[in-house]
Amino acid sequence: PCGTLRVIPIPRCTMVEVTIRVRGLSPSQLVTLRAWLKDEQGECFQSRAFFRADGAGEVDPEVHAALGGSYSGVWPMGLFWFLQPDTLFRRLVKRDVAGSPFRVRLEVFDGLCLGMDPREQPLGSCEAERWYVGPGVQRVPIREGRVRGALFLPPGPGPFPGVIDLFGGAGGLIEFRAGLLASRGFAVLALAFFAYDDLPRVLAQLDLEYFEEAAELLLRHPKVRGPGLGVVGVSKGAEVALAMATFLPQVVATVWINGTSFLYGNPLVYKELRIPSIPYYTERIQFTEVGAIDNSAIFADPRDPAYRASAIPVEKIRGKVLFVVGEADRSFNSKLFAELALARMPPESGRILSYPGAGHLIEPPGSPLCSNSSIRGTPRPVAWGGEPQPHARAQEHSWQEILQFLELHLGSVATMKL
DSSP: OOOEEEEEEOTTOOSSOEEEEEESOOTTOEEEEEEEEEOTTOOEEEEEEEEEOOTTSOBOTTTSOBOEESOOBOOTTHHHHTOEESSTTOOOOOSSTTTOOEEEEEEEEESOOOSOOTTOOOSEEEEEEEOSSOTTOEEEEEEETTEEEEEEEOSSSOOEEEEEEEOOTTOSOOOHHHHHHHTTTOEEEEEOOSSSTTSOSSOOOEEHHHHHHHHHHHHHSTTEEEEEEEEEEETHHHHHHHHHHHHOTTEEEEEEESOOSBOBSSOEEETTEEEOOBOOOGGGOEEOTTSOEEOGGGSOOTTSGGGGGGBOOGGGOOSEEEEEEETTBSSSOHHHHHHHHHHHSOTTSEEEEEETTOOSOOOSTTOOOOSEEOOTTOSSOEEOBOOHHHHHHHHHHHHHHHHHHHHHHHOOOOOOOO
16 A cells, blocks of 8 residues: 655645645554654754554544554644654754745654664655745844844734744744744744843843833834734743833733743843842752753742842733743743732733643744753753643643734734735
């Protein structure tokens, strides 16, 4: 029997849905479906799942359960969501967001294919392109005043609701989420705040006037609709996002993903104000079974009265905040920080989405779980936590919630047809 593998992607797919069908097999034939790609550094990421063909000699991951492999059960997008690196501690991150897609090779093999024997020839194969921007999305490098980043604009005259997108403690500029949000009708500034271009190499303090300058720059753009804007932040970026929501009236909708609600490691300065930070107790670092750093113990208990002055004064928040929590986060106790913030915020101004089994790096759907990875500034890889299947569900659910939250509080968007 010779299988035919067919992929039916939506044109210029930004991981909305990809349909995979295998036809031409024998009834009950055992096959391996494999997906793999190479990132921009040449690292290979792959997944595989084992299926038995139905009575018509077909395999359809939308309705047929994977018997084993990188996942089990019915996961229509499982081959994409459960990609894992061949080299330990690599994280799949698209760098050239606007210029090229990830090219995902999909193959079907007869029987149980466990290894990478080059002599094993697939019964059929094809390729899907995974783009991080939809057609017509424009990327504009930003180097104005002190602000450094990249602005992603949807096609058309606008004006569009504006969003600032922040990542965490590794610094640099990460753009893939901004590209995906722009493909949903938002004008998004992917904002660097250290270790990029001529910004400071290390983060000594959080200068909120820098983020205020970025907010004003975004709102001045003729294609951005004011008067308010949104902020999305993960990890250290979530800490910054909460501070922006507290002090900057322009910020009316904030998405906080696995962050803190206190200043840790770096004080915050804003005009005459200075909020001291709680020191990291790095001597409490623990090593995991794979040799990664578990940082969860280095954060002192924020409920200790000695640290009251380091709390972000969230009672001043006038906008809305969506807290997204991974309960299996091994970086820190995100749920505790979200609950402490919510308890002090004005009534009805925030809510928590909490996901058992999800780790620290909750990203848009199609981003494989990264439970450990090497990052700039640490001598060993860092443990992020998470279990593959609940983490994938959390990413799928939270992404839709984030899009709805931003649209609700920033105004409707003209969603592009992807």
